[in-house]
Structures are given as structure tokens and as C-alpha cells.
Amino acid sequence: MPRVAGKEDSDKSSNLDVVIAGSTAGVITRFIIAPLDVVKIRLQLQHHARDAATPPTYRGMFHTMTSIMRDEGITGLWKGNIPAELLYLTYGAAQFYTYRTTHVALGGFGLPRSAQDFVAGGAAGACATFVTYPFDLLRTRFAAQGSGDQRIYTSLVHAVRTIYTNEGIPGFFQGVTAGVGQVIPYMGLFFATYEPTRAFLTRHNEAGALSLSGYESAVAGGLASTVAKTGVFPLDLIRKRLQVQGPTRNKYLQKDIEVYQGMRVIVQREGIRGLYRGLGVSLVKAAPNSAITMWCYEVVLRALKSARGDSQR
Template identity: 50%
Template sequence: MPSAALSAREKDKTADDRACPGDDSHERARTPSSRESMICGGIAGLTSRFFVAPLDVVKIRQQLETHSLRGAAPRREYSGILSSLYKIYKTEGLTALWRGNLPAELLYLVYGSCQFAVYSHIQNNLSPLDIPDAAKNFVSGACAGATATAVTYPLDLLRTRFAAQGDGAHRVYKSLRHALLQIHKDEGLTGYFRGLRPAIAQIVPYMGFFFASYQPCKLAMSSLEHEYGVNTFGSGDAIAGMIAGIVSKTCVFPLDVLRRRLQVQGPTREKYVLAGVPTYPNSIVGCARAIVKNEGPRALYRGLWVALVKSAPTSAITMWTFESSLIALRWFDNKMETLKA
């Protein structure tokens, strides 16, 4: 590396040592290391999950609710967002809105760490290649999403089943431990991975398009702030994440419905709050055909509105928390290095 570049780097490091967490002019420019990505990704995942958990419960129940095309249209149990939240609160209590939150928090902790670590690793390896940035972002995002999904899928399945169960006769699993043991006993190891194929098929384009659209949105927000003087009140990362999340979620939502329907298959299928979930072929095409035949194409988008409402704050909170945690972590590391010196 040229001496001028070394000198510039040393000056930047000296400035960083004096900086506080809010002074992020240098920190935002550096690509996160694997360690930084795992720590900040985990924090971002835990934070976003807690705030959107009630919306996730509503979304899952709407996705599992079936309506036959034959005969009179049945009354929907979970139609609107606010009415569904109130119904769950009134009939099952406040804690029901966070049902399945323990496996979900574990899911988001591991998923967020794995996702950002793989994304940064692939980005660093693709950096020397002469290919468009959009292609690098897409490949990195797709690989990161697929890897994180496969690693954490049993937790995702548990989250869905806990969110689908109610109280009393509709309580299928007493605890996380009981669920793990019961699924292994009744369904074997493959029971933990029901619906994995549509999950992978969904997450590859979703994360690919998310990261591919997030980076341009982030640059656009930065340009609005620095070149045009638009004040985003420090929420540029959050807005970019929100836009990327909405676009990506809409494109791949039918696969999310297929995943949820397949996740509650098995011997406990009739025991959930929404009893009568049909038996579906264990394939993407077969499941999609069965849903369209019995409920129409619109059923593949059931719960989309809740998903979009959830996706915006989830993506915004995730990316804002990740960026903020990264700045704070680097400030802390620089302070520790200064104290050691």
C-alpha cells in the first residue's frame, strides 16, 4: 500500500480514537468485519423482533386461515390488523401477542449474526472482482439469506407453531423443550424442516433484492442529506431499509404463505387455533396448486398487508440498529485500543 494511503489511514484512526459514538463520518465508510457483523447483526435481530412480534402472530394466523371457494364465504377470524390484535388480546391475553417469542428471539439472534457475517464475508471476497456493485449485493444477500435460513429453520418452524396455538384445547406444546421432544417423537428429524424448500426459494430472491435495493437507497438518502441539504433526522438508514423491505417482501410473499401452511402439517395439524388446515403435498408447486384450486390465487397473498406493515418497521429497525451498533462497537474498540496503548 502506498505511504500516502498509510498516512491517511493513520490520520483517520487518530480521529476515530477521539470520536464519540455519534461521530460516524469515518466509521460508516469501512466494510464491517465478520466479528462486527455477527455482534451488530445479532443486536439488530433481537431488537427488531421484540417490537414486531405481535404483528408476526397476526400475520401467521391470517396466512393459516383457509377459505373454500365452494359455498358461502365463511366469516374470517382474523381480518384486519387492529381487530386481530384486539381479538387475540381479548380471548387469549396480552402475552399471546408475544407467543412464540422465545424461539423467535433465538431465531433472530442467530439469523441476524449469521446473515450479516456471511454477507460481509462474501462482499469482501467479491470486492476485487470487476463486476457491478448491484450483482455483488445480490449474490451476497442471496447467499447470506439462504445460509441463515437453513441454519435457523427449526427455530422458525417452532415460532410458527407456537404462534398458531392457543390456550386450553388448542395448546399443543407446553414449552420449547416439550415442542422439541414432541416433534422428534411424532415426526422425526425431518419434522423440524417442514417447508424448508419454499423458505429457501423465498429467502434467496428476497435477501438478494433487499440488499441490492438497500445499498442504492442508502446512497440516495446520503445524497439527499449531503448534496441537497435534506434533513432526514438521522433516519436515512431506516428509510432505506424500509423501502428495500417493502419491495422485496411483496415480490416473494406467496412463498411465505406456502412455508407457513407446510410448517403446521403433521399429526398436530388439527389442534391449532385455526383448525381444519388442509393436508398439502410436500412440494412448492403441489402446495401452490392446492391452495389456488381450493381458495383462489388471492389466498397466496393472505396476510400481505400485515407483512408489509411489519416489514417496514422490521427492516428500518434492523438496519438502523445495525448501523448504530456498528458505530458504537467501533468507538468502544478504539477506546480499548487507546487504553491499552
């Protein structure tokens, strides 16, 4: 998130501006990248031993996408979109607000800018992940279930009621430790890469930082997400497998979801490659996801600043 820590920006942008811009960016981004998210989840949940005689159900991004459309219709690519939109709405607000306030607070400690970016990014990711985790779990379970009579949850309300009845409050936080453990280094790496990249691009943009194109934010966001996602992907895979544990584990489309037994068991049975199932589609998703998010955030924040400035004149 560009320049949110600077004194000039903290004077110009209110916390409400940051929350609105972050939420708007999250909602728009989620709808656009939803199909890639569903494909990624299906691939991550798939267990396939190295010596298996039969091929896996899903074989790569395009095969998974065409299989879903053939078996479940085009709407299958947007499964879990309601909890996912709620996730992105609240996640974007919590993430950008926490990043901004943490960065401002760290400014008084004399830390190097890169250290501030990493710590503030990690804090923002941890806070946003914990606050929105039940939505993330619901999104994963909806994306993993079948259609029609194969549905486990018929609606968002039914899912919440069923999970609460059968698993209690802890059921909404299956895998939260892995989620927070993954997002701290991810968001730290993301902002530590994003900030200097955007600053470099801005310096070389003749239109300056206020260019309406906003390409600096999009390019920097795409690069930063690629670097960060590759670094922490095994933890993301573990989080997804943990989220579908519990009494409904054998009722999803993929019947080979095992009882989770740890990273070492995944490596023993599936090899190192098993820790990176879905990485390709994840990177295809991550770059435009972050590019759109950061671009939308910048555009909305600028618009809010402009509107407030006009109203004050």
C-alpha cells in the same frame, strides 16, 4: 447493510463486530414487531374458499389482533417469542456475517455493484434461513396454537422433544425448501434495493454517512423490505402452511388447516388472492422490521467501532 463490502469498512469492522451488531439488531427488532408477526402467521394459515358460506375466523389485521387479545389475552400477541428471539438472534448474526464475507469475496470478480448486492444478499438469506430454520418452525407452531388446555406444546423443551419423537429430525425442517427458495430472491431484492437507496440518501444528507440519526438506514430498509416482500410473498405463505403439517395439524386453533397440496390448488380454491393472505399486515410489519433492524445494526456497529478505537488509543 451499508458499505460492509468496501475495503475501508472491512478494515474498520471485525467479523465479531458484525456478528454482535447483527444479533443485537435482531433481538431488539423481534420484540417490537412480535404482535404483527403473530397476526401475520394466523392470517397465512387460514384457509377460506371463495364460495364459503361462513366468514373466515380472522378478517384483517385489526380484527385478528383484537380477537387474539379478547380470547387469549395480551400475551397471546407474543406467543412463540422465545424461539422467535433465538431465531432473530442467530439469524441476524448469520445474515450480516455471510453478507459481509460474500460481498468482500465477490469484490475481486469485477461484477457490477448491484449484482454483488443481489448475490451476497441471496447467499446471506439462504445461509441464515437454513441455520435458523428449526427456530422459525417452532415460532410458527407456538403462534398457531391455543392457550391453556388448548396448548399443543407447553414449553420450548416440550416442543423440541415432541417434534423429535413424533417427526424425527426432518420434522424441524418442514418447508425448508420453500423457505430457502423464498429467501434467496427476497434478500437479493432487499439488498439490491437497500444499498443504492441508502447511498442516495447519504449523499443528500448534510451530516454525512456518520450522522447519528441513522435515518438513511431506516428509510432504505423500510423501502427495500416492502419491494422484496411483495415480490416473494406467495412463497412465504406456502412456507408457513408447510410448517404446521404433520401429526399436530388438526390441533391448532385454526381447524381448517388443510394437508398442503401445492400453489396451484391454493389458486384453484382461494383464487390468486389466496396466495396473498396476510400481505397487508406483512407489509405493515416488514417496513418497520427492516427499518429498526438496519438502524440498530448501524448504531451498534458504530458504537463498537468507536469503543475499539478508544481502547486502542
